[in-house]
Amino acid sequence: MRIAPSDLKCCQGRRDFIKIGTMGLGGITLASLLRDQKLFASPAKDLNCIVLFQLGGNSQVDTFDPKPEAPPEVRGSFKAIKTAVPGIYFSELLPESAARLRKLMMRSMRARSST
Incomplete structure (x- = not known):
């Protein structure tokens, strides 16, 4: 061509x-x-979101939702440590996350099925 x-x-x-x-x-x-x-x-607004989807991963009792006042047979295998927010505890496996927790953490969410 x-x-x-x-x-x-x-x-x-x-x-x-x-x-x-x-x-x-x-x-x-x-x-x-x-x-x-x-x-x-x-x-501009700074928005950050970290989502941990642990299908088959660690139990919430062993990570983000320990039960320090629960009976020993219900508690996880690890100690609960204080976070930066009073009244919220994390597992001893997550000391850096516990130190950085400042505002809000959604522990669980439920929605009704649309069907």
Whole structure:
């Protein structure tokens, strides 16, 4: 296939002309939208979420939900340690997580089936 200046055409027809014109207009509009985006943007919020899904993993009693006041046969194998939040305990296996717990931890969640 030979491509020479005589073979190049701007538009093959009216549809190509409209398509190329629309892309050019879109490029100009996009540039102005990106420039003005700061005016309409809401302030950024830092949101973090760490999800631990431990199917077949450690028991909650041995990790995030020890029962320090429960009878010995119900308690897990490990001691409960205090966290940064009063009244919440973690297993002795998670000392760094216990030190960093500051705001909230969802221990469990239940939802009704939609069916």
